[in-house]
Each structure stands twice: as C-alpha cells, then as structure tokens.
Amino acid sequence: MKALVYTGTEELEYKDFNDPSIINGESIIKVSASGICGSDMHAYHGKDERRIPPLILGHEVSGVIVEGSKKGKKVVLNPLITCGECEYCKNKIEHLCPKRVLLGMNRPVERQGCFAEMVLTPDKNIYELPNGLDIKKAPIAEPTAVSLHAVEIGIASLKKSLDKCNVLVIGGGAIGLLCALILEKIKKCKEILLSEPNTKRLQVCKNNLSSNCINPFINEINQNSFDIVFDTVGMEATRQSAIKFVKPGGSIIHIGLTQPSGTFDFRKATLQEITFIGTYCYTNKDFEETLNILSKGKVGDLNWIEFRELKSGAVAFKEIHNGSCSAPKIILIP
16 A cells, blocks of 8 residues: 655655555554644654554544454544443543553554554544545544543633633634634634734634734733633643643643753742643544534534645645744645
8 A cells, every 4th residue: 555654853755655554453444544643743843652664644534444253334434442341441431541552652562553554453442434524534533532621621620610711722724713612603702812922823713713813912912801712732741831821720732742852931830829720632532522523513624624636645744843824724635
C-alpha cells in the first residue's frame, strides 16, 4: 500500500509500505479520510518520544472495512486502544488506562497510523458511520470528542451556572474552534471570547461563530475577567495568559500540550483558589455522544475543514508548520 511515512524531524515521504496483516479480533480498514492532529505535528517536529521514525502517523480516521467481521461497513475509528481490564477501564474512564496505546504510535507498543491506504484496528474501536455524517468529514469525530470531554469537565468545575459565566478559549485551531462551537451551539453559553493570533485562522473562526473572536496581539484582554479559560494550545505563554485572565475562584482547563513545561504563576493559583485541570482524550461515552452530535449537525456544517490528497500530505504539514494554513483542520484523502 501507499503511505505517508514519518522518516525524521520535519521529514515525510509518500512511499510503498507493507500492507497490514489481519489478526484475531481486529479488522483492516480501507482509509477514506484521515485528519492531521496537533500531536502529529509534535512528532513531525521531533518532540514526541512515543513516535519514533520510521512510522505512519495519523489517528483521526474513517473508512470501509475490507477484511474482518463487518466487511463492507462504513466506519469511524476510536483510535485510543485500552486494555478493558484495569480499574480505569472498568470504571468507564478508559482514557486513563495505564496500558493505553494510540494508532500512529510506536512506544510502548507499535501501532501504525492512518496516513495510509489501509489501517489495522481492534474491532472494539470501530463504530459504524452514523447517518448524516459525511465519511470524508468523519475524522473530525476524534478532536470533537476531545473538545466535548474538556467542555464537560470544565462545566463540572464551575461554581455557578454556565449561563452566568464569562468564557475564554485560547486558540482557534480545531480543538479551540470545536470547544467554542460546543459551548455556543450545544451548551448555549452566551459570553464566549476566542483568542487566535493567526489572522487567516481567526477569520475562519469569525465566519463560524457568533461569539467574539479577537487577535490577542491587537485587542487587549482584561485581567481577572473569566470564570473559565480553555487553553487549547498548551504553550508556556498561553498558560501564563490563562492564569492572568482567569478570575479568582475560576478554572483553567488545559487541553493542548505544545510545551509540556515552563513557568506558571502558582502564587495567584494558590491565593485566588484557581482550579487547574488537565484533560486528555475522551471516554468511550464521549466518543459515542460525539457521533450523535455530528450526525445531527449540532456544531454546524464543518465547512471549515480543508481536504488535501494524501500524496501531498508533506506540503500540508509544512504549511501548518509555517503558519500559512488558515484551516483549523486538514483532512488527507488517499
């Protein structure tokens, strides 16, 4: 099969790769579409010790089963593979399973990813494509589940009802935009501010949200103004912004992980009782609810997604890297 293979830091090659071989309890999916995630970019930059080249990246995926128990079915994959036996899996918080692995990762266990014509995945991670969801847009299910999980955790942390809260979303990539869409269209939050410095991407957010969207380098944001801040970028600078803008007694929901370390104002966090919550992926329940949300168009028409051919995927990575890409999400089509 053909695949877009990560061969080294900022290096991708479209080339022949071994076809996956069927094993018991798993199926081979012919990939219809696969999305580029921020974590794929971390690997591309050589900053992810779980993804060592050579490796096929990619975990946001839809396709058709070509070998397995449900051959011919159109499907969406939950790429987070868990053991099903530990206390976390048994308590329905599978995403915290200590044995979890992800498609497109080779540490601690190798799982080739979805930037390819075919991918192998456990049957328990396969969901039939719901009516109303375009198979080419379906890879957006994974980042939508991430966003839904973060929003639900954030709302649970609040000391007053969401309709009385001011909300700041830092970052207008797929996760940031989806968080804002879920808050606005599903949770009916009235006071949302989205902050995005990339002018082209900011305009995309403005086109798809009724909420106020600003460039933080042009428009000043008042300190201590927000009951909850969603940091969907996860850089040292955005964490510093989050603690600066959150109100006393407020919450910071940390989703992005671009820079895993750096300084943070723990004095304010302590003296003003700021709640800081890290969020990772989603539960199986979140993923199922996400498919329902997308099939009913509850977060809009998703026309902000941009499609590229898999064979030109290396160019897409470069454009995301240098900031010339306006689309919050690029999906690759084999």
